[in-house]
Amino acid sequence: MTNTIEAEIELARQNNEIGLFAVFQGQNRLRFLIAAWPKITQQLVGLTVFNTFATYFFQYAGNKDPFLVTVILGCVQLLSMLLTAVMSDTIGRRPLTVYPYGVTALSLLALGVIGCFDYTKPSISSLLVCTHINTTNRFTNADVKRCSSRV
Secondary structure (H helix, E strand, O other): HHHHHHHHHHHHOOOOOOOHHHHHHHHHHHHHHHHHHHHHHHHOOHHHHHHHHHHHHHOOOOOOHHHHHHHHHHHHHHHHHHHHHHHHHOOHHHHHHHHHHHHHHHHHHHHHHHHHOOOOOOOHHHHHHHHHHHHHHHHHHHHHHHHHHHH
16 A cells, blocks of 8 residues: 555656646546536535425425424435445445436436426425435435545
8 A cells, every 4th residue: 555655656746746736637637526526416406405495395395394304304315325335345336326326217207207297286296396306315425425435
């Protein structure tokens, strides 16, 4: 391990990739993009907006106790990330990357099917909001799992 680090440092010196902007040059540029992509994706799909205003969305969808639903959603997100951290060593990174994309595809299909019905009813609109948040979380969490374990 020490030899590898020393070899990387020597290679960086030879390629003039040492300094403040070295993270944007050569092999480090790819590493930077892999590490930054999950956070960029979360911002692009609006995950922060959904997590911040989830109570409002559930209230607008007609839930009787939107705060409880938001707490349950947060607990499920926390539990899924803890399980991912534990299972990445036993199951491997590839299944934890591929299978969530399959769940995302099914969630998008469900989102399209639910959208065909009268979603002004509280039960259907709540299901629509839950499915959309689930799809968004599956998409971004899959990227986080894959990218954080590659860096």
